[in-house]
Amino acid sequence: xxxxxxxxxxxxxxxxxxxxxxxxxxxxxxxxxxxxxxxxxxxxxxxxxxxxxxxxxxxxxxxxxxxxxxxxxxxxxxxxxxxxxxxxxxxxxxxxxxxxxxxxxxxxxxxxxxxxxxxxxxxxxxxxxxxxxxxxxxxxxxxxxxxxxxxxxxxxxxxxxxxxxxxxxxxxxxxxxxxxxxxxxxxxxxxxxxxxxxxxxxxxxxxxxxxxxxxxxxxxxxxxxxxxxxxxxxxxxxxxxxxxxxxxxxxxxxxxxxxxxxxxxxxxxxxxx
Numbered sequence: 001x002x003x004x005x006x007x008x009x010x011x012x013x014x015x016x017x018x019x020x021x022x023x024x025x026x027x028x029x030x031x032x033x034x035x036x037x038x039x040x041x042x043x044x045x046x047x048x049x050x051x052x053x054x055x056x057x058x059x060x061x062x063x064x065x066x067x068x069x070x071x072x073x074x075x076x077x078x079x080x081x082x083x084x085x086x087x088x089x090x091x092x093x094x095x096x097x098x099x100x101x102x103x104x105x106x107x108x109x110x111x112x113x114x115x116x117x118x119x120x121x122x123x124x125x126x127x128x129x130x131x132x133x134x135x136x137x138x139x140x141x142x143x144x145x146x147x148x149x150x151x152x153x154x155x156x157x158x159x160x161x162x163x164x165x166x167x168x169x170x171x172x173x174x175x176x177x178x179x180x181x182x183x184x185x186x187x188x189x190x191x192x193x194x195x196x197x198x199x200x201x202x203x204x205x206x207x208x209x210x211x212x213x214x215x216x217x218x219x220x221x222x223x224x225x226x227x228x229x230x231x232x233x234x235x236x237x238x239x240x241x242x243x244x245x246x247x248x249x250x251x252x253x254x255x256x257x258x259x260x261x262x263x264x265x266x267x268x269x270x271x272x273x
Contacts (some may be wrong), residue, residue, distance in 0.1 A: 004253050006031030009082045011074075013122065014067055014092035016043020018204030019154065022241025023089050023248050028054045030249065032087065035078050037063035039092075057082075065092045065118035071125045084133050087098035087252050088126040089152045090119055091244075093172075095099065095206060097165045108168045115172035116179070119153055123183045127151065134190045144191035150252040151187075151194040153180050154244075155263055157271040159198065173198075177263045184261030193260045195251045201238040206262055234269030 010027045014020035016038030027034050028051045036051070037043040041062045048060035059081060061074050078085055093115045130149035130226050131139075138144045158166055159173030177196060183192040201207060207226075230238050247266045250256055265271045 001029050001119070003031035004249070005087070008032045008086040009078065009084055010087035010089065010252075011035045011037065011078060011085050011126065012089045012091065013037045013040075014090070014154075015065060016040040016045055017047075018091070018206055019202060019241045019244045020200070021047050022089035022245040023091060024051060024058075025054075026081070026242070026245035026249050027087070027252075028056045028058070031056065033057040033082060035059045035082075035085075037060060037061045037074055037092075039064050059137075063092075065090070065122055066113040068121045068125065071109075071122050075125055077130050079129065083128060085129055085149070087150045088122070088130075089248055089252070090122050091154045091156075091175070092118060092122075093154060095166070095169050097169075100164055100167055111168035111172050112175075113121060115169070116175040118178050119176050121149060123153070123179060123194070127183060127187055127194075130192050131187065131190055134192075138190065141191050144189070147191045147193055147254070147257045149187070149190070149192035150256075151192065152181065152248050152251050153194070153196040155180070155196045155198045157198050157200050157265060157267050159263075160265075160271055160273060181261045182196050188260060191257070193256065195259060195261070196263040197244060197247055197251075198263050198265045198267065198271070199239055199244055200233065200265075200270045201226065202244060203238050203240055229270075232270065233267070237268065239266060239268060253267070 010032045012024045015024045015036035024034050024036050036047045038044045044060035048058040051058040063074050064070050134148045155176040156169040156173040163170045180196040
């Protein structure tokens with residue numbers, strides 16, 4: 001595999017399992033130094049151990065992305081250890097499924113805090129660090145002739161259109177698209193590229209848990225419903241963490257230097273807007 005990220009420092013949130021883990025592994029295979037952060041310390045410790053086996057430097061940090069102070073602390077640790085952050089991929093998030101009229105404020109607040117507020121805060125803090133790394137001459141010029149950072153957020157095809165049983169989740173993921181666009185505008189003068197990935201069904205522990213939640217909440221056969229949804233996907237399969245990681249790697253490579261403010265559907269064709 002081509003090592004496009006040798007010498008780069010990459011931060012991946014939500015890296016204790018699922019898509020985040022897959023993204024971290026992809027960066028490691030392509031030569032990056034990878035910082036894995038997650039609210040689940042045991043998860044990132046295990047991932048960091050796997051990455052060390054690939055012969056790259058890694059660092060495992062605990063992070064609740066809904067708390068700005070924790071994001072700042074993580075960024076400071078990375079800068080102290082490695083001097084900078086070149087790539088930031090934010091996969092941290094949660095999904096909750098509830099009857100539309102019965103969604104409680106506690107659930108709404110939790111989903112919005114992590115998916116929406118957490119994305120905004122992380123883009124603010126990490127983006128500010130990337131700006132610090134831009135040479136003064138480039139800042140003075142007001143434009144850059146090369147990329148000085150890559151940020152990729154994770155939205156969802158549920159952020160494209162509302163979902164009856166995912167009021168809070170869909171709203172939060174629609175907001176992630178807007179946050180991505182706002183950040184892309186804010187950092188464009190420094191040529192810091194900010195984009196998003198919009199998956200559909202991805203085979204991860206979070207998707208499995210969502211199926212269990214649906215069965216408990218609605219008394220349905222969630223596995224059957226999931227299989228029926230997957231059957232409607234034009235490519236006739238669910239996505240994998242590796243599929244998402246491949247798209248992230250493209251957006252973080254030099255091949256995507258002229259792409260910013262976009263939300264790329266990586267969904268097997270179920271969403272074509």
